[in-house]
Amino acid sequence: MHKIGFIGGGKMASAILKGIINSGWCKSDEIIVSDKNEEALKLIKENYNVNITVNNNEVLKSAKIVLFAVKPFVIRDIMDEIKENITQNHIILSIAAGISINSIEEILGKIPVIRIMPNTPALVNEGMSAVCKGHYALDEHVKIAEEIFSSVGKVINSEEKYIDVITAVSGSSPAFYYYIINEIAKAGEKLGLDYETSLKLSAQTALGSAKMIMDSGINPEQLIINVTTPGGCTAVGNDILKAHNVSDILFETIDKTAKKAFELGKK
Numbered sequence: 009m010h011k012i013g014f015i016g017g018g019k020m021a022s023a024i025l026k027g028i029i030n031s032g033w034c035k036s037d038e039i040i041v042s043d044k045n046e047e048a049l050k051l052i053k054e055n056y057n058v059n060i061t062v063n064n065n066e067v068l069k070s071a072k073i074v075l076f077a078v079k080p081f082v083i084r085d086i087m088d089e090i091k092e093n094i095t096q097n098h099i100i101l102s103i104a105a106g107i108s109i110n111s112i113e114e115i116l117g118k119i120p121v122i123r124i125m126p127n128t129p130a131l132v133n134e135g136m137s138a139v140c141k142g143h144y145a146l147d148e149h150v151k152i153a154e155e156i157f158s159s160v161g162k163v164i165n166s167e168e169k170y171i172d173v174i175t176a177v178s179g180s181s182p183a184f185y186y187y188i189i190n191e192i193a194k195a196g197e198k199l200g201l202d203y204e205t206s207l208k209l210s211a212q213t214a215l216g217s218a219k220m221i222m223d224s225g226i227n228p229e230q231l232i233i234n235v236t237t238p239g240g241c242t243a244v245g246n247d248i249l250k251a252h253n254v255s256d257i258l259f260e261t262i263d264k265t266a267k268k269a270f271e272l273g274k275k
Contacts, residue, residue, distance in 0.1 A: 009070060009071065009072070010038050010040045010059065010070045010071040011038035011071065011073065011157075012028070012033040012034060012038070012040075012071055012073040012074075012075065012128065012183070013039070013040045013041070013042070013067035013068070013070055013071030013073065013074045013075070014039070014040070014041040014042065014067070014074075014075050014077055015042050015043075015064050015067055015074060015076050015077065015078060015086060015090075016042075016075075016076065016077035016078035016079075017041045017042070017043035017045070017052045017077070017132075018043075018048070018077060018078075018129075020077055020128070020130065020131075020167070021075070021077035021251075022052065022055070022056075022268050023130045023131045023135070023160055023210065024075070024077070024126075024130065024156065024159070024160055025039065025041070025052070025056050025158070026055075027133060027156075027159030027160035028156055028159045029056060029122075030104060031158075031159035032155065032157050032160070033155055033159055036056055036057040036058050037057075037058070037059065039056070039058040039059065040058065040059040040060070040066065040070045040071055041058055041059070041060050041067075042061045042062065042063060042064045042066060042067045042216055043060075043062070043262070044062060045274070046062060049061075049062070051264055059145065059239075061210045062157075064086055064089055064090050064265065065089070065090055065093050065192060066100065067070075067094060068088075068090050068094065072073070072097055072098055072099060072100045073098075073101065073152060074100055074101070074215065075102075075103070075156075076099055076100040076101065076102040076103065077103055077104075078104060079104070079105045080104045080105055080107050083102070083104045083107050084107075084111075084132060085172075087112065087115040087116055088115065091116055092116055092249075094116045094117065095119075095120060096117075096118065096119055098119055098120070098146075099122070099124050099145075099149050100112060100116065100118045100119060100120065100121045100122070100142075101123065101152075101153055101156070102123050102124065103120070103123075103124050103125070103126055103178060104123070105175065105179065105272070106124075106269065106272040106273040107271075107273075108123070108140040108156060108168065108273060109121050109123050109140065109143070109157075109168055111166045112142070112147065113143060113144070113151055114182060115144060118143075118144050119143075119144055119243070120142060120144050120145040120146065120149045121142030121143075121144065121145060121170070122139060122140065122142060122145055122149055122150060122152075122153040123139075123140040123142065123168060124139050124140070124153060124157060125137065125138045125140075125162070125171055125174050125175055125178065125179050126157060126179075127178050127181075127182055128182055129161065129177050129182060130157075130160035130161050132158075133160055133161060134161050135157070135160045135161030135162070136161055136162050136163075136178045137157040137160075137161060137162070137163045137164075137270075138163075138164050138166045138170075138171070138174045138178065139153045139154060139157065139163055139164070139166065140165075140166055140167065140168040140171060141165075142197075150165065152247040162216065166229065170266075171269070171273075172266045172269040172273065173184060173262075173264070173266045174263075175266065175269040176262045176263075176265035176266035176269060177262060179269075180206060180265050180269075183260075184239075184261060185214065186212075189207075189210045189211050189214050189228040190207070190210075190243075191206035192206075192210040194206070196210065201248065204206040208245050217231075232246070
């Protein structure tokens, strides 16, 4: 038996594979990965030396922990394909966006299901994942999911009813941060810096600022006060942000993203 099986071998699956192998959670030969794309499987085999197969049912037969790492539009077909081989000894971990725990349980039955919302910074071991417990899952199953996703970043526990907001705040928001970082870099370029230098300044400052929040335990509003001298440079910039209602813009961004996540989850 293998310790864990992956159905789907895309970028996120590769990030998780790398994380759990590097963390020592399991060894390469304890992992089996299935994918219909033989080129993707070949690359995974070359990079991680794991077991591979094009047969999804082989994963079910070889591993009790099974991670769904496929696109949402194919997951129902995959579940129909494998449901005859599912047992109550299996643990299903799903990172398929928009696919509810109920949807999985309705097809696969009364088995432990953990739904996870990761994000793409997992590719550089700085991911943020939210773990949601299914109706038949136990605390020990949650712990397994936490251990796996801790290997590629931070993990929180959440109720599934918050998953759409989490999708907006964490799942989609890397794109919003990329936008802000890039726009600050382009502003520096317009004012005379070369773009590569400006981008490095902007990105590293974003990284350091995030680390200040995570490591210091100081509220972001207090950190703003700490770096702002009344009447100084930062104060002028803060005034511009307030004058253009950036808070309202960011709230609308998250609000509309969460509502879209909700709509997709109903399809």
